[in-house]
Amino acid sequence: MTGTIHIADAGGDTTRTWDTADPATVLEIEEVFREARAAGRLVYRQAGDGRGEQVTLETWDPKEHTELVVAPRLVGG
C-alpha cells in the first residue's frame, strides 16, 4: 500500500510518498510527523465526507491513512 503526505510550505505543496512494503519510506514519514510536531504543525487526513481529521504519529496507520496533509502553524493575526 502506498501513500502520500502533502506538506503545505513555501513551495505550496511538497509531497513525500511511502510504501508499506518498504519500511524505510514509512520511517521517513514518521520523521515528517516528528518534525511537524516540533514545529507546532498539525497533520490531517481527509475523511470520507470531505472533512479533515487530525492524525498523530500514534494514531497514524500507514495502510489506512494514505493521504495526509501537514498544515502550516497558525497564529492570531
Add this chain to the structure above:
Amino acid sequence: MTAAAAVWWALGAAATAVLASRLCGPIQRGWGALARRREARLRAEALLLACLSPEQRAQYLSRRSRGRFEVTTAAGQRYRVCPGGVVRLDPRGAAYCIEAASPVPVADELLATKLLLETDERRFLATAHRYHYP
C-alpha cells in the same frame, strides 16, 4: 567623427555593456522568484481544491464568492473562511484574524484554517484574534 567623439562613444558603449551585465543577474533572479512563487500558488490551490468538499469547492470557485468558502464545525457553528480572515455566520457576528506563522501561499493558509475549524474549533478560537464584525 572626431577622436574625442569616438572616445565618448566607446566609453558609452562600455558603460552600457557593464550596466547590462550587472542588471541581467538581478532581473533573471527576480523573474525566477516570481515564477517559483506562481508555481507555489498553483500547487497550493490544487491541494486546497483537492481537500475541499464538493460544496466548498463550488463556493470557492463561484464568481460570487471567489476565494471564499464556508465551514461547519462539529458543534454546528458556521464560519466563512476568506483570504485574510474568518467570519462567524450568526446574527451576533464576529470576525477572526488568523494567519500562517511561516510564509506560505494563501491557499495553504485557507486549508490550514478549514482543517483547524473542522477538527478543533476551540483551538481555533484560542488562536485567532477576534474583533467585532458589524
